[in-house]
Amino acid sequence: MATPSRIGIETTNxxxxxxxxxxxxxxxxxxxxVGKTLMENYQDREKVEALISLGDISFLMEEIxxxxxxxxxxxxxxxxxxYHRDRGEGFIPQQINTSxxxxxRN
Numbered sequence: 001m002a003t004p005s006r007i008g009i010e011t012t013n014x015x016x017x018x019x020x021x022x023x024x025x026x027x028x029x030x031x032x033x034v035g036k037t038l039m040e041n042y043q044d045r046e047k048v049e050a051l052i053s054l055g056d057i058s059f060l061m062e063e064i065x066x067x068x069x070x071x072x073x074x075x076x077x078x079x080x081x082x083y084h085r086d087r088g089e090g091f092i093p094q095q096i097n098t099s100x101x102x103x104x105r106n
Contacts (some may be wrong), residue, residue, distance in 0.1 A: 006095070007038065007060065008103055009029040009048050021052050024064025027059040034060050053106040054082040056092045070103070 008022030011016040028034050041062045042048050049058075050064050058072065070076040072087035086090040097103040 001019060002026050003029040003033065005034050006103070006106075007034065007051065007057075007098075008054055009045070010100070011049075015100070020097040020100060022097065023052055023054065023094050024092070025060055026057070037062065052094050053082065054080070055084050055094065057082045060086070085089040 004007075004027075005025050006022040007025055008020045010018055010020055013019045025034055028037075037060050040052055042051065047064065047091040051060075054064065060081045061075075061078050063079045066076045066079045070079055070086060072081055072083075075081050075086065095106070097106060
């Protein structure tokens with residue numbers, strides 16, 4: 001059974017306005033799942049931005065970039081699985097919300 005969630009980062013768009021960019025994550029979206037993985041492994045802004053650039057993901061792991069064979073059917077241990085990169089599905093770009101309250105409403 002899945003516990004979907006969204007993973008987001010606050011940033012500034014081309015117009016200089018603050019926005020939230022986020023992606024869908026299908027599994028383990030509870031605080032002790034995705035929340036713990038984010039807190040322990042995604043404190044670097046560049047790493048979070050790289051994660052968001054993958055588009056929607058199946059599940060979040062400690063690393064983003066595989067160092068060996070990696071696919072949806074046979075993921076490398078400890079590496080995030082993305083729908084587009086690892087399953088060959090169409091790319092679903094990050095969702096953009098214009099405020100934190102809009103992010104939580106959606």
